[in-house]
Amino acid sequence: MIDAQTLESNFSAIEDLAKKDGAELELLVEAGESLQLSSIHGKLDKFDSSHSNVAGFRVVLNGVEGYCWTESLEASDLQAAYKEALENARFAARGRSSESSKIDTVKLYSSTHKAPEDQKLFNDSLGKVSIDEKIARAHRIEERTQKADERISSVPYNQYAESESEFLVLNSKGIRARQRRTSVSGYAYCLAKQADESRMAGESFFVRNSSDLADSYIDDVAQAAAAKALAKLGAVSPETGRYPVVINCRVAAQLLGVIGDYFSAKSVAQKTSIFSEDMDKPIASPLVNLRDDPNVENGVGNRTFDAEGAYSKRTDVIEKGVLKSWLTNSVYAAKLKLPHTASAVRSAKSELGIGPSNWVLEPGRTSVEELLARYPRVIYITDFTGYHSGFRAGSGEFGFQSEGELWENGRRVKALCNFVVAGSIRELLMGVEGVSSRMSKKISNTLAPDLLIGSLSVAGA
Amino acid sequence: MLSQGIVKKVLDAALERGAQFAELFVEDTYQSELTVVDSKPAKALVGRLKGAGVRVFYGNEQVYVTTNDLSEAGLVKAARTAAAAKPQASGGVTRKESKSFTPTAFDELHDYGTRPWEYDRDKKFRHLMTMDSAARERSSMVTQVAPALVEKTQRILVANSQGVWAEDERNYVRAVVTVSLEDQGERESAGSRIGTLGTSDWFESVDFEDLAFSAVDRAKLLIHADYAPAGEMPVVIDNGFGGVIFHEACGHGLETTAVAKNASVFCEKMGTKIADDCVTAIDDGTIANTWGSLNVDDEGMKTKKTVLIENGVLKSYIVDGMGSQQTGFERTGSGRRQSYKYAPASRMRNTFIAAGNDTLEDMIKDIDFGLYAKEMGGGSVSPGTGDYNFGVTEAWVIKDGKLLKPVKGATLIGRGIETLGRIKKVGRELRLQDGMCGSVSGSIPTTVGQPAIQVSKILVGGRAT
Known part of the structure; x- marks a missing residue:
């Protein structure tokens, strides 16, 4: 997808310009092709095919960064983008005292480490499946979900998607890193109707190889989506009160994505992490173990190197409830004198940040059924909605619109809807009383088991 | 942005497999985001989005193909990709040609002045620092201030096989500030923002101090507040x-x-x-x-x-x-x-x-x-x-x-x-x-x-x- 030779030659010419300007240079290039298909009432509702290139410069001038990106990889456009990034670095140098400059000086990453084994995130399977078969798969997702039960009235949100992408990092310290990826994913969200009541639920999938997407796989997704929606019919609002709560593993994985930034050294430096003073202190129940792992089997977020070109590695962030490590990139590792965890993230259109490959909250040895039977009355949370509006990152408090089930003495009693589960992230993590052996499906880069929380606020009717 | 001759070729290519409708959307967008964190410039990020999307209708089925390649060959290739995605059920090939273009007539509804790349960067920096210092002076509980200025100029062309030809420019500017407060072990954060469809000279009319004050005041109000009833x-x-x-x-x-x-x-x-x-x-x-x-x-x-x-x-x-x-x-x-x-x-x-x-x-x-x-x-x-x-x-x-x-x-x-x-x-x-x-x-x-x-x-x- 990317003509690496031409790009290297263009980069080399800009490196010469940067030397004259006294600047250091990092170029991140993303290229990709993607296809998204969806089906409504057996007709093609969406056929979106895209081909894109983006090049993003990060220029360091006298220890200060400036950024610019462009969607053209032509030599002249790359040079213009470099010059704009240089100007932005000059802008960013304003208002810095010599004292603060010493603390905040940024250096580009350099390394002599050997590359680890290739993760084989790329394959050529997409080209081996005809476009007609891909369209048929989109129709199949809708049709099989619709036919799963007569109470499924429609499948308004469904998708079959695939992409091939390439990611290159080049810097003037000699870093040259290249990663290609293939993915096939999709989802079905259906409406179940009964009298005047309608409930929506869905299921998603992710595979790396298009050939792995057998018909039976789509059937399972369709059946699961329909079963979830049907299970919600007849739901009522629970009484307001405090309840023991079991958070479904998929929901727990989503929550992990919401709070993950608290473990970034950048958040610590910018005083936005609620855990910034808690290194080596207990911040969760001893049952909680959290790691960033770039080598999960079939992991969505697997990576060989990070956005600075540093080779990725496992970092244990919480061990038996105790905070043990921040995630760092080379800049914040130097700034806060912390171990470098190779956790740089950046798209060509963004600034350098910090983020995980895969967040993994480790499973326990208990079945979810045992967790649900631990108390005489338990609310099982199957959906949280409104993560962006219901979460206040500054204080770590949340109030999420929820759906779920009431369980009594280990038996499901009824479906629940129209309630808000509220608390704080500290309260939630410290309150973990059980961790299931089952893990969430690999459909995102956060993975978690079901969690039993001793008591949380439930606002209902 | 593109000549009518090239656009017609693209639309005709999109129609060649029998689509009833074809549309080309071309965009050239400049966008900038400047931020201050810890009372220092933190992010200076400028980008240029440039590309096109070809859309065709086969009955009620829609195909959309995008590309960064704005050359005639690149656009025609995207159009042919869209045409080739024709759904099987959409019938035979009755090739149509696009109609000649009639520019969409409209009165410019909005006043625009200084574009983001023309507006003095020192002034932008001063606006950011005004928000930073106003917030910090408002309360000793303030532990972090993150002001940002976001600017965007989007130029677009939309043309379709029914003869529509519309070109427009949209300018967006926005000021945002987020503050974090801490007091007696309690943390709170709040934000304020204001934005308009306009150009960077609009910043001259913004009361940046007031914007910062309102964020700090809200966070102060809540930091020791009780929880809402349920x-x-x-x-x-x-x-x-x-x-x-x-x-x-x-x-x-x-x-x-x-x-x-x-x-x-x-x-x-x-x-x-x-x-x-x-x-x-x-x-x-x-x-x-x-x-x-x-x-x-x-x-x-x-x-x-x-x-x-x-x-x-x-x-x-x-x-x-x-x-x-x-x-x-x-x-x-x-x-x-x-x-x-x-x-x-x-x-x-x-x-x-x-x-x-x-x-x-x-x-x-x-x-x-x-x-x-x-x-x-x-x-x-x-x-x-x-x-x-x-x-x-x-x-x-x-x-x-x-x-x-x-x-x-x-x-x-x-x-x-x-x-x-x-x-x-x-x-x-x-x-x-x-x-x-x-x-x-x-x-x-x-x-x-x-x-x-x-x-x-x-x-x-x-x-x-």
Whole structure:
């Protein structure tokens, strides 16, 4: 997808310009092709095919960064983008005292480490499946979900998607890193109707190889989506009160994505992490173990190197409830004198940040059924909605619109809807009383088991 | 941006396998984001988005192909890719040619001045530092201030096989500040923002100190506040961003994107009473220099003002080209997209509940125990069920007709069509507020707004004891 030779030659010419300007240079290039298909009432509702290139410069001038990106990889456009990034670095140098400059000086990453084994995130399977078969798969997702039960009235949100992408990092310290990826994913969200009541639920999938997407796989997704929606019919609002709560593993994985930034050294430096003073202190129940792992089997977020070109590695962030490590990139590792965890993230259109490959909250040895039977009355949370509006990152408090089930003495009693589960992230993590052996499906880069929380606020009717 | 000759070749290539309609959308966008953190410039990020999308219709089926390659060959290749994706069921090949172009006539509704690349960067830096120092001086509890200036100039061309040719420029500028406070082990954060459809010279009119003060004052108010009560109660939602409740709870359900899929609770409700007489709701793209306004939409249609609900009766959906074809309702100039990377869809512009006759004081006076939502946060909705949720960023308990105390952690949830029916009073003072709306065609600038409203019952997700 990317003509690496031409790009290297263009980069080399800009490196010469940067030397004259006294600047250091990092170029991140993303290229990709993607296809998204969806089906409504057996007709093609969406056929979106895209081909894109983006090049993003990060220029360091006298220890200060400036950024610019462009969607053209032509030599002249790359040079213009470099010059704009240089100007932005000059802008960013304003208002810095010599004292603060010493603390905040940024250096580009350099390394002599050997590359680890290739993760084989790329394959050529997409080209081996005809476009007609891909369209048929989109129709199949809708049709099989619709036919799963007569109470499924429609499948308004469904998708079959695939992409091939390439990611290159080049810097003037000699870093040259290249990663290609293939993915096939999709989802079905259906409406179940009964009298005047309608409930929506869905299921998603992710595979790396298009050939792995057998018909039976789509059937399972369709059946699961329909079963979830049907299970919600007849739901009522629970009484307001405090309840023991079991958070479904998929929901727990989503929550992990919401709070993950608290473990970034950048958040610590910018005083936005609620855990910034808690290194080596207990911040969760001893049952909680959290790691960033770039080598999960079939992991969505697997990576060989990070956005600075540093080779990725496992970092244990919480061990038996105790905070043990921040995630760092080379800049914040130097700034806060912390171990470098190779956790740089950046798209060509963004600034350098910090983020995980895969967040993994480790499973326990208990079945979810045992967790649900631990108390005489338990609310099982199957959906949280409104993560962006219901979460206040500054204080770590949340109030999420929820759906779920009431369980009594280990038996499901009824479906629940129209309630808000509220608390704080500290309260939630410290309150973990059980961790299931089952893990969430690999459909995102956060993975978690079901969690039993001793008591949380439930606002209902 | 491109000659008519090249565009015609592209559209004809898109039609060569029998599509009934072809459209080319070309975009050249400059965008800049400058931020300060720790009282120092933190991010200076500038980018140039340049590309095109070719869309074809085969009946009610739509194919969309994007490319960064704006050469004639690149565009024709994208058009042929779109043509080749022809669904099998769409019949034989009856090749059409695109009609000759007639530029869409419109009066420029908005005043523009200094573009972002022309505006002095030192001034931008001073604006950012004004927010930073104002926030820090406002309270010793402030531990972090993150102000940002965001600017965007989008030039577009939309042409289609029916002869539409529309070129437009949209300029957006926005100032945002987020503050973090800490006191006696408690943490709180809050943000303020203001934005307009305009150019960078608009910054001269912004009171950056006031913007920073309002964020700090809100965080101070909440840092030691009790939690909101939990349960169903009457709620008064103040004007401005309070309008997000209509946007999420009802607006998305009125978009043909949901209606055409039979995935809206408002399907089959046209012409029926869906709200109290006091409710009139409007989606207006024509308000000068207002965040969600346009000249022409992203399908090349002149924008307009659309009355959605009049005195409680549903009068119009929000309709784009494909939505019109699928539902039979007239287009409302509401085809919008984040960029060329998205096919257009029916989307809101400046959407608000029109002013009524009540006062905020009277609405509060009515209530024995309830909640006053002074400032709303973001929200979301499932259009299929109408279930919505919102965060409230500043809330007060109402007791015996008076404001008792500020509270934090309030989330409002409910079902849009039910809540709409529970709006019992509408205030006199309409205020609009800029926001960003994410949906099928990406994240776009939309305005929400309303006067204060009184809702007889909403479930408040505070803390149960």
